[in-house]
Structure formats: structure tokens, C-alpha cells
Amino acid sequence: MTAAQLAPEDHPWLADARLQTVLDALEADGGGARIVGGAIRNAVLGEPVGDIDIATTETPERAMALCAKAGLRSMPTGLAHGTVTVLATSSEGTKSFEVTTLRRDLLTDGRHAEVAFTDDWAQDAARRDFTMNALYCDRSGKVFDPLNGYQDLITKRIRFVGDPLARVREDYLRILRLFRFAARYGPQDIDEPSLSACVTERDGLDKLSAERIRQEWFRLIVGKWAVPVIEIMADTGILPYVIGQEISVDALSRLAETESFLRLAPDPLLRSFNLSSAHRTIVPWLRDHLRLTNAERDRLEQLVAAGRVTPGLREKERRAVLYRLGPETFRDAVLTTWCREPVAPDNAVWRELFSLADEWPIPTFPLRGNDLVELGIPPGPEIGLLLEALQDLWIASDFSEDKQALLSRIPALRRGT
Structure with a gap:
């Protein structure tokens, strides 16, 4: 069914010459092509549109051939699942588009899927995770809604397509995706059967690679609604699969409030560290379960070694600690101590201590x-x-x-x- 019309005058991204060129190429021989997923989701909710994904009835090989004929460069970035990346250039620069052939799942094991290509838009929609992601629109902005996901989107209801248990068992990462979307849009309208399926199948998270979990988790934990969502994950027994058993949601909540007070961007690594109440043992856990980089591991190890840094230090002592720790570890240590102290997250004394790393020019030792x-x-x-x-x-x-x-x-x- 048609759910809505995105007016091009209100959505200039639709008129982007690069997008229109790619759609022209894919439709040149009678095939179909529509924008799908996140771009529509953002546009409907009035959020900025960044990446634009395209679904097409053309096979990946045909899509590449059609793009080449139109003078566009394409790369086979996921042929087994029907995905190619197409590059288009205009006066605004070069932009990449992920183009994926309509498909249906033949076989899934909770991590991977074998797919068959199709030209049926309803079949393609039926294999997607959430109803709000099963929306398509054509070049004019006409939105197609095969599964009535438009209403879910405007009410921010997070609901699996079809049978929730089946969707989760196809790919256990969808458990974290549900909570990541809730952390972005709010947990108040999580579909109850969808949440229940995630709880029932939470053991499946152990089957996922650390890399896939990291990607979803680091996006989840910085969401606007991350704290209440993580509380739900803790209450339902899902959180320990990601962050271990010793959990301090209060510390995370206070850190999030302090970041807001200081106008800092949410830090997924520092938030993950402070969500655990086992500082000295959490670094190896995070290293293995979230596949930390060497730099991330070193940052946390230096934070553990730094210990507590509080406003109880005298001015001279503060400068000495900052010099020895360096600005990044000093800030991390102040924030970590602050969010575990019985003081307000908007405490001016703590802000003064934190700001020292920006306000005091660290001197250079004069001897070599x-x-x-x-x-x-x-x-x-x-x-x-x-x-x-x-x-x-x-x-x-x-x-x-x-x-x-x-x-x-x-x-x-x-x-x-």
C-alpha cells in the first residue's frame, strides 16, 4: 500500500543529481529501483538523511552492467547477498550508494543467511527486521508500505516483521538491533511480543562474533534513551551477554548526565567501562567481547592505573596529576570518579577539576x-x-x-x- 508522499521541495536529498543518476541507470532497461530503509525513516521523522540505500529488481550483475553503461563506477561489495556499491559524481562531489537486489531468505542459522533473488517487493519486505525498515520510496517521494510499517514509524513503535521468534532466530544480532533502535527512538513503544522473543532467544547472542556485537553495542550505548533501554536489558537478563555480570546502571546514568552538563559527545568506550562495577576485570572482558582496538585497550588500562581523581586535590597536586596522566586519561579518570560519587552531575567544583585539562598548558620537562x-x-x-x-x-x-x-x-x- 502507499503510505505517504515525501514532497521533494521538503526533501532536497530526493533531487540530488547523483541519486537520480543511479536510479536512471537501474531503471534504464525496465527494472525497478526504490530507496529503502534508513533514508526514508529519517525523512519521515524529520531527521537528517545521510546514507541512501537502494533496492532493485535487477540482479547484482545486471545492476553493475547497467551502471557501467551509464558511466557509473560500481564495486561488488556483497554479491552473495545481492549488494553492490555504486559511486556517482556531481558538482557536489562523489557519493556512494548501496544497491541491493530484492531477495528472500532460503536458509538461516542465527548468524548468516542464504538468499534467493526475487522481483517481488512484498517478499523483500517480509525478510526485513522491523516494520519501520520495510518502507520504500520512488524517485518522486511516493512511499510504499507493504507491511503497514509507516504507522509504526510515526509512532516510533519498534516491531519485528511477521513472527518475532522467527526474525530473531534468523539473526540473533536483531536482539541488539531492537534495543539499539529503542535507545534511539525511545523504549516506551517496544512491541511486547518482539521484546519477549528477544528475551526467549537471548542465549543466541553467544553465537555472534565480537565484531558484530561491538558495532551494534557502541551505537546503542550512545543513544538518547540508552540508560532506560539498558535498564530493560539488565532486568530481562540480556545485558550480561554484552557487558558481563557486575553492572552499575546508576554510574552509567550519572555519566550520561555529566556528559550532557559538560556538553560532551557520548563516549561509547567510557560508557561501557563505567557500566561495569568491576573496573579491574572489565578491560579483558571488553577487549575480548567487544574486540577493542589496541588503542582502546590501552586507554582503559591507563584509566584503571590512574585510580581516583577528585576535587580534594590541592591546586598543585591537580597539576601534578594532570602532568603524569596526560589530558585524556585525566579527563577519563575525573569523569569516572565523578559518576561514582554522591554529588550532582552538574557540580561546579567537579567541572572546574575536569576543565583543568583544557585550561592549563602542560609544560615540557626542560632536560634531556x-x-x-x-x-x-x-x-x-x-x-x-x-x-x-x-x-x-x-x-x-x-x-x-x-x-x-x-x-x-x-x-x-x-x-x-
Whole structure:
């Protein structure tokens, strides 16, 4: 059925010459092509439209041939599932479009699917996850709604297509996708049978790769409604499959409020860390279960080593801690301590401490090994020990001693006095 009309004058992305060129190519030999999914979802809800996905009745090989004939470059990014990426260029630059052939699932195992191509739009819609994602529109903005998903979209009702248990068993990642959509649109209208299916099949999350879980989780935990959604995940026994057993939703909630107070972008890594109440053991868990990068792992290990950083530090001590930790770890440590303290998330004293990393220019230690060699100290372990001791003295002086003052301390240090 037709659900609505997106007026091109209200949706300039529809008139993008690059999009129209790709649609021209795909329809040049009588085939069908429509925009599908997220672009329509965003447009209907008045949100910015970024990536634009296209569904077509043409097979992937035919789609590539038609695009080549139109002078467009295409790449076979997922031929087994009917997906190619098409590049189109205009005066606005080059834009990529993911083009996927209509398909139906033949065999699924909870992680992967074998598909068959089709020219039936209803069959393609029936294999999609949520009704709000089973919307298509043509080049003029006419919206096609085979499964009555338009009403679900405008009410933000998150509902699986067809039988919820069947949808989840086809791909267990859909459990996290349901909660990710709820974190974006609000948990108040999660379809009850869909939620029940996720709870029933939560053991299936163990079958998923860490990479797939990470992708959904990092988008979920930064959503506008992440905290109430994660509370639902905790209450239904789903959250431990992602973040382990020791959970502190209160700390996450306070961190989210503090980020808002400081006007910080939500940080998925720091939020994940603080959702756990087991700081010293959570880093290996996150490393393995969310496939952290080396840089992410190092960041969390440095945060654990930093310990608590509070406004109880004197001004001189604050600068010393900031110097030793560096700005990123200092900020992480302040936020982590703050969200676990019985103080308001909009506390001005804590904000002052956090802001030190931006307001105090970290000085550079004025000595190098060569400075000591020039004094006749032979290269070797002693140089490193002296530099470390001199840096400690420099920090203790609140970074006030200059190069000459530090060099004058070397004789006493070498004598051990």
C-alpha cells in the first residue's frame, strides 16, 4: 500500500543529481529501483538523511552492467547477498550508494543467511527486521508500505516483521538491533511480543562474533534513551551477554548526565567501562567481547592505573596529576570518579577539576639525556635514573624550576644527599 508522499521541495536529498543518476541507470532497461530503509525513516521523522540505500529488481550483475553503461563506477561489495556499491559524481562531489537486489531468505542459522533473488517487493519486505525498515520510496517521494510499517514509524513503535521468534532466530544480532533502535527512538513503544522473543532467544547472542556485537553495542550505548533501554536489558537478563555480570546502571546514568552538563559527545568506550562495577576485570572482558582496538585497550588500562581523581586535590597536586596522566586519561579518570560519587552531575567544583585539562598548558620537562652527557655523565642507566629524579623534583616545585636550577641539583643527587 502507499503510505505517504515525501514532497521533494521538503526533501532536497530526493533531487540530488547523483541519486537520480543511479536510479536512471537501474531503471534504464525496465527494472525497478526504490530507496529503502534508513533514508526514508529519517525523512519521515524529520531527521537528517545521510546514507541512501537502494533496492532493485535487477540482479547484482545486471545492476553493475547497467551502471557501467551509464558511466557509473560500481564495486561488488556483497554479491552473495545481492549488494553492490555504486559511486556517482556531481558538482557536489562523489557519493556512494548501496544497491541491493530484492531477495528472500532460503536458509538461516542465527548468524548468516542464504538468499534467493526475487522481483517481488512484498517478499523483500517480509525478510526485513522491523516494520519501520520495510518502507520504500520512488524517485518522486511516493512511499510504499507493504507491511503497514509507516504507522509504526510515526509512532516510533519498534516491531519485528511477521513472527518475532522467527526474525530473531534468523539473526540473533536483531536482539541488539531492537534495543539499539529503542535507545534511539525511545523504549516506551517496544512491541511486547518482539521484546519477549528477544528475551526467549537471548542465549543466541553467544553465537555472534565480537565484531558484530561491538558495532551494534557502541551505537546503542550512545543513544538518547540508552540508560532506560539498558535498564530493560539488565532486568530481562540480556545485558550480561554484552557487558558481563557486575553492572552499575546508576554510574552509567550519572555519566550520561555529566556528559550532557559538560556538553560532551557520548563516549561509547567510557560508557561501557563505567557500566561495569568491576573496573579491574572489565578491560579483558571488553577487549575480548567487544574486540577493542589496541588503542582502546590501552586507554582503559591507563584509566584503571590512574585510580581516583577528585576535587580534594590541592591546586598543585591537580597539576601534578594532570602532568603524569596526560589530558585524556585525566579527563577519563575525573569523569569516572565523578559518576561514582554522591554529588550532582552538574557540580561546579567537579567541572572546574575536569576543565583543568583544557585550561592549563602542560609544560615540557626542560632536560634531556644529552644535557647530562654534556656534564660528563656517561651514557647508561644512571642517566635515566637521574632524569626521573630530576623530573620528580621539577613536578614537586610545581614546574617552577628551570633548566639551570635542575642541573645544579645533580651533584647532590649523585652523592645521594
